[in-house]
Amino acid sequence: MGFNQKFLWGGATAANQYEGAYLEDGKGLSTADVMTNGSYGKPRKVTWKNLKTGATGAKDFLFGSGQRVVPEGTVPAVIDQKYYYPSHEASDFYHHYQEDIKLFAEIGFKTFRMSINWSRIFPTGEEKKPNQKGLEFYDKVFNELKKYNIEPLVTLSHYETPLHLAIKYNGWESRKLIELFMRYAKLVINRYHDRVKYWLTFNEINCMDVNPFLAGGLIDGSKEKRAQAAHNQFVASAMTVKMAHEIDPELKVGEMIAYSPVYALTSDPSDQLAAMKMMQDTLFYADVQTGGFYSDYKLQEYKREHIKLNDTPKDYELINNFRADFLSFSCYTSNTVTTHNGETDFSANLQAGVKNPYLETNDWGWALDPNSLRIALNTLYDRYHKPLWIVENGLGAIDKINENGKIEDDYRIKYLKMNLKSMLDAVEKDGVDLMGYTMWGCIDLVSAGTGEMDKRYGLIYVDKHNDGKGTYKRMLKKSAYWYKNVIETNGQSL
Numbered sequence: 110m111g112f113n114q115k116f117l118w119g120g121a122t123a124a125n126q127y128e129g130a131y132l133e134d135g136k137g138l139s140t141a142d143v144m145t146n147g148s149y150g151k152p153r154k155v156t157w158k159n160l161k162t163g164a165t166g167a168k169d170f171l172f173g174s175g176q177r178v179v180p181e182g183t184v185p186a187v188i189d190q191k192y193y194y195p196s197h198e199a200s201d202f203y204h205h206y207q208e209d210i211k212l213f214a215e216i217g218f219k220t221f222r223m224s225i226n227w228s229r230i231f232p233t234g235e236e237k238k239p240n241q242k243g244l245e246f247y248d249k250v251f252n253e254l255k256k257y258n259i260e261p262l263v264t265l266s267h268y269e270t271p272l273h274l275a276i277k278y279n280g281w282e283s284r285k286l287i288e289l290f291m292r293y294a295k296l297v298i299n300r301y302h303d304r305v306k307y308w309l310t311f312n313e314i315n316c317m318d319v320n321p322f323l324a325g326g327l328i329d330g331s332k333e334k335r336a337q338a339a340h341n342q343f344v345a346s347a348m349t350v351k352m353a354h355e356i357d358p359e360l361k362v363g364e365m366i367a368y369s370p371v372y373a374l375t376s377d378p379s380d381q382l383a384a385m386k387m388m389q390d391t392l393f394y395a396d397v398q399t400g401g402f403y404s405d406y407k408l409q410e411y412k413r414e415h416i417k418l419n420d421t422p423k424d425y426e427l428i429n430n431f432r433a434d435f436l437s438f439s440c441y442t443s444n445t446v447t448t449h450n451g452e453t454d455f456s457a458n459l460q461a462g463v464k465n466p467y468l469e470t471n472d473w474g475w476a477l478d479p480n481s482l483r484i485a486l487n488t489l490y491d492r493y494h495k496p497l498w499i500v501e502n503g504l505g506a507i508d509k510i511n512e513n514g515k516i517e518d519d520y521r522i523k524y525l526k527m528n529l530k531s532m533l534d535a536v537e538k539d540g541v542d543l544m545g546y547t548m549w550g551c552i553d554l555v556s557a558g559t560g561e562m563d564k565r566y567g568l569i570y571v572d573k574h575n576d577g578k579g580t581y582k583r584m585l586k587k588s589a590y591w592y593k594n595v596i597e598t599n600g601q602s603l
């Protein structure tokens with residue numbers, strides 16, 4: 110009983126939050142590179158430039174709004190030395206990949222999730238020929254992983270659309286992006302398929318609704334444009350599944366959504382309905398990519414709001430015929446909603462909700478929920494009966510080095526243990542088909558939400574801080590040894 114022998118234990122990262130070297134060896138700018146750091150309650154900013162007048166400025170980056178990310182008549186740009194842009198150096202995986210992969214192997218990782226930085230391969234996204242140096246970097250990374258028998262899981266687009274495409278086309282609003290993405294996806298899948306079997310298309314595709322600039326490169330993210338961008342990504346995803354199977358029938362291409370179970374605060378049926386509607390906003394994305402159809406509730410909503418997609422009948426054939434091979438998701442927390450007034454607003458991994466009186470929260474207001482993974486796994490498995498993969502879960506916390514020079518992160522161990530037990534229950538008691546678990550930010554990296562370095566998730570500490578200072582020295586935390594034991598015993602130690 111328990112996890113099968115092939116269960117893929119490991120950790121997850123994303124290029125823009127981990128690699129650094131943002132302009133090295135010919136890399137172009139991505140949307141992540143124009144975002145400053147922020148903190149809990151202090152939004153990140155997107156710095157901008159007016160190309161006609163030369164005026165510059167910075168605009169708060171607000172989640173959940175369809176507003177323009179920079180003012181009318183300006184473009185996002187890296188220009189202002191008075192701000193700090195955390196993606197520029199991040200944790201410097203670019204120069205530490207050998208050391209880091211060796212540490213992953215020491216912990217016993219069977220798999221490692223990472224993304225390819227699109228603008229490292231096609232700096233503007235529009236070149237006809239790729240940047241060789243960028244390709245060579247990932248050759249080195251995949252070869253190093255192979256040396257330790259660590260199976261890569263590669264995200265093709267994790268919040269890092271080439272900035273040029275955002276400016277020229279309003280990102281994924283344009284169908285041109287399908288063509289450009291396919292050029293990139295075809296190239297990298299062809300080149301690396303001998304070393305990379307598992308692929309993901311778009312990270313947290315449903316975040317298009319709350320974070321259209323990062324999820325879709327949308328500078329103007331009004332609802333109609335977000336719907337179009339999501340549609341274009343659905344088509345590109347289906348085309349990627351088709352193409353990957355043609356290149357190599359052994360390849361598995363997954364979809365990826367952000368999933369937080371939504372609870373009703375009270376038994377008032379209108380609260381239940383609100384929770385159901387919020388859940389549908391997430392499930393819609395999985396319905397299309399894993400189910401192969403546009404959900405009726407979404408079609409009705411588009412009709413009601415006069416949202417008209419620029420689509421073709423062929424799009425729907427592709428979506429139906431080339432569904433994802435597996436469904437992957439991030440899940441850190443749960444969310445609670447109510448139609449009643451007077452509750453405190455807070456944010457659970459990008460979703461607005463209220464405080465759940467039964468749950469503690471972390472320092473960033475995310476609820477610590479012992480059942481979220483079991484609920485998520487059951488809901489998704491019941492609905493689609495497709496293999497699942499938890500590709501993100503973890504605890505963001507402030508870590509302190511103690512007098513013995515160590516990090517004793519018992520709070521992280523507690524969080525992981527609670528979540529892994531819930532995951533084990535879903536497999537053992539409920540029969541869910543789960544392929545693997547990659548904990549988020551297995552090595553400290555930049556927070557996507559706040560741009561902080563000190564919101565740490567890692568099993569491995571990186572000496573780098575919010576102000577950009579640090580030596581980049583790596584060190585295993587107590588949780589690394591704990592996780593090593595979990596992997597060695599294939600979860601029996603839980």
Ligand code: BG6
Nearest residue numbers: 123313439505555556557558559
């Ligand atoms: C997910 C993203 O939303 O959550 C990651 O896929 C992100 O990119 C992670 O880093 C944790 O969120 P945060 O805001 O704490 O970095």
